[in-house]
Amino acid sequence: MEIIKPAAAGTLESSDCQVTVEKGDGGIDFSLESAVINQYGNQIRKVVFETLENLGIDNVKIRIVDKGALDCTIKARIEGAVYRSVDQYDNLPWGGAIR
Amino acid sequence: MINAVGREIPDYILNQTGKKPFQGSFHYDGTIFKKHGPNVKVVMNNSGSKLVPTIDEVLDKCDAHDGMVVSFHHHFRDGDKVVCQVMEAIHRRGLKDITICASSLGKAHDALVPMIEDGTITNIQSSGVRGKIGQAISEGKLKGLAIMRSHGGRVRALMTGEVKIDIAFIGSPTADEYGNLRAIGGKSDCGVLSYAMPDSFHANWVVGITDCLVPYPNFPAHIGQTRVDYVVVVDEIGDPKKIATGAAKPTTDQRKLLMAEYCTQFVVNTPYFKDGFSYQTGVGGASIASTLSLTKIMKERNIRMGFGVGGLTKAMCDLLRNDQVNCLLDVQDFDTSAVESVKNLKHFRISASEYANPFNKGAVVNKLDFVILAALEVDVNFNCNVVVGSDGVITGAQGGHPDTAAGAKCAIVIAPLLQGRIPAICSEVTTVTTPGETVDVVVTDYGIAINPRRQDLIECMKDVDLPFKTIEELRDIAYSIVGEPEKVQFEDRIVGIIEARDGTIMDVVRQIKPFEFREEV
Numbered sequence: 372m373e374i375i376k377p378a379a380a381g382t383l384e385s386s387d388c389q390v391t392v393e394k395g396d397g398g399i400d401f402s403l404e405s406a407v408i409n410q411y412g413n414q415i416r417k418v419v420f421e422t423l424e425n426l427g428i429d430n431v432k433i434r435i436v437d438k439g440a441l442d443c444t445i446k447a448r449i450e451g452a453v454y455r456s457v458d459q460y461d462n463l464p465w466g467g468a469i470r
Numbered sequence: 471m472i473n474a475v476g477r478e479i480p481d482y483i484l485n486q487t488g489k490k491p492f493q494g495s496f497h498y499d500g501t502i503f504k505k506h507g508p509n510v511k512v513v514m515n516n517s518g519s520k521l522v523p524t525i526d527e528v529l530d531k532c533d534a535h536d537g538m539v540v541s542f543h544h545h546f547r548d549g550d551k552v553v554c555q556v557m558e559a560i561h562r563r564g565l566k567d568i569t570i571c572a573s574s575l576g577k578a579h580d581a582l583v584p585m586i587e588d589g590t591i592t593n594i595q596s597s598g599v600r601g602k603i604g605q606a607i608s609e610g611k612l613k614g615l616a617i618m619r620s621h622g623g624r625v626r627a628l629m630t631g632e633v634k635i636d637i638a639f640i641g642s643p644t645a646d647e648y649g650n651l652r653a654i655g656g657k658s659d660c661g662v663l664s665y666a667m668p669d670s671f672h673a674n675w676v677v678g679i680t681d682c683l684v685p686y687p688n689f690p691a692h693i694g695q696t697r698v699d700y701v702v703v704v705d706e707i708g709d710p711k712k713i714a715t716g717a718a719k720p721t722t723d724q725r726k727l728l729m730a731e732y733c734t735q736f737v738v739n740t741p742y743f744k745d746g747f748s749y750q751t752g753v754g755g756a757s758i759a760s761t762l763s764l765t766k767i768m769k770e771r772n773i774r775m776g777f778g779v780g781g782l783t784k785a786m787c788d789l790l791r792n793d794q795v796n797c798l799l800d801v802q803d804f805d806t807s808a809v810e811s812v813k814n815l816k817h818f819r820i821s822a823s824e825y826a827n828p829f830n831k832g833a834v835v836n837k838l839d840f841v842i843l844a845a846l847e848v849d850v851n852f853n854c855n856v857v858v859g860s861d862g863v864i865t866g867a868q869g870g871h872p873d874t875a876a877g878a879k880c881a882i883v884i885a886p887l888l889q890g891r892i893p894a895i896c897s898e899v900t901t902v903t904t905p906g907e908t909v910d911v912v913v914t915d916y917g918i919a920i921n922p923r924r925q926d927l928i929e930c931m932k933d934v935d936l937p938f939k940t941i942e943e944l945r946d947i948a949y950s951i952v953g954e955p956e957k958v959q960f961e962d963r964i965v966g967i968i969e970a971r972d973g974t975i976m977d978v979v980r981q982i983k984p985f986e987f988r989e990e991v
Contacts, residue, residue, distance in 0.1 A: 386890055407891045408985045409861050410955035416987055439890030441952060 506631025598867025622826030649698025835877025852906030
């Protein structure tokens with residue numbers, strides 16, 4: 372998948388995260404600000420890269436402001452932001468790229 | 471050297487501080503020591519007043535010098551204006567290497583950070599530090615070691631002479647011109663001066679600071695004229711709105727109510743719950759809720775509390791108003807309701823030494839049946855952390871946590887299993903403040919764990935319908951939801967020590983390190 376336009380998903384509420392994506396410069400440019408970065412920074416990065424890989428994305432600037440979201444939330448917010456960036460709201464690949 | 475809670479205390483820290491590693495909660499029971507006594511400047515003349523016009527002049531009279539130790543109390547809480555006024559006067563003189571020995575420091579004292587950075591303040595000894603000072607210490611800005619002491623441990627340090635206070639500055643809601651200090655009346659009513667009482671016995675110079683001068687004699691004095699050298703009147707010693715807040719509304723948070731209910735059910739099923747039992751709790755939502763639900767059962771079963779102790783809130787003082795407790799023993803007032811209650815004849819002020827000092831001839835905490843505590847983290851050995859946040863930054867205070875846990879027959883810690891993504895029950899706490907051997911029960915919203923050391927409690931709960939789990943099970947539930955947390959990355963430099971109540975070293979606190987992602991494998 373290619374990121375087409377900048378998009379965001381999620382909130383800055385406790386236990387949520389806000390994900391913004393935009394077209395990259397030929398790779399994955401990941402930045403993270405997290406209330407729990409000391410304990411879960413590496414784990415969050417792992418989830419981000421796995422989720423992007425599932426979506427087939429390798430060219431993106433992705434920024435996450437995390438307020439202690441669980442892995443499943445982070446994954447869902449990334450998927451939300453990515454599909455918004457390509458304006459796809461129907462026929463989402465449940466069980467495929469989204470799993 | 472590894473201490474009795476399994477923490478590595480580097481030899482150079484032991485050498486530098488002259489301290490021993492923690493050897494167990496009751497290691498020094500029965501020890502005999504010689505009390506340290508301060509200097510006393512004799513006043514025989516009858517020329518009258520101890521009033522000094524300004525803080526600056528009192529600094530001259532008390533021989534303020536580089537390297538001195540000054541002390542403060544925290545009864546004005548977030549409304550305190552004494553510490554900053556005094557420290558600004560010290561700063562203006564260009565004095566250096568000052569040690570602050572406070573009963574606690576908080577958000578009201580953020581203005582001290584530049585004085586830490588420029589070397590005015592090089593040592594801090596306190597129950598804990600919240601706000602920007604905590605951040606500054608964790609970033610390594612304090613030249614010396616921060617020492618975190620429990621309320622009881624602080625009095626011990628004064629009594630043994632481990633810390634010798636040069637000048638104690640005691641903010642007092644009212645004072646007369648001959649140094650009788652009272653916590654009641656005036657503009658900044660804080661109810662009690664318990665944490666300052668030991669300072670008045672052990673400091674070389676004792677200065678009362680007030681914004682309400684009253685006629686002599688200001689009796690009955692909470693700190694009397696025989697212990698006070700000078701009195702300074704300033705415009706404001708505090709912000710009354712932040713000293714005693716209105717009573718907190720009872721929580722409606724279902725999670726806290728659930729934990730409160732578990733806690734109360736546990737309490738009433740122990741053998742200690744009988745007429746005349748004693749009880750202490752804190753100001754957290756779950757603590758207050760458990761006091762309220764306990765109150766109800768006491769009424770139903772016609773059981774009276776013998777005494778309640780501690781920092782007091784409306785929920786505790788209502789027990790006295792409703793004649794459900796014989797008396798309250800007070801070291802701090804958290805709301806206006808408690809400040810009002812202290813005027814009741816059965817609501818007694820006690821000093822920090824009477825409350826919790828492990829090195830006197832027996833403190834009130836030793837007579838506690840129950841204490842209900844909170845914690846940032848509890849590990850599978852029941853060790854608690856109440857000082858250092860899970861992110862490694864100093865953010866809390868020991869308070870009376872280790873003192874009451876050691877004293878009470880049944881020490882209960884209430885903690886929600888998860889705070890956001892951070893598990894409160896973990897394999898190893900970031901920093902140990904209260905040793906697990908003194909913590910009997912942990913109540914979470916996912917279940918209750920009894921310390922295996924307390925087989926008697928496990929036995930008496932056998933037929934009680936509560937969700938009992940092992941502490942490891944609670945940790946595993948937490949980790950199954952949020953994942954296992956990684957350990958915080960610290961620098962090598964030690965910025966502070968957690969002192970056990972007996973003066974040994976419980977743990978060390980290291981400088982925080984900016985987070986870096988682990989290299990890809």
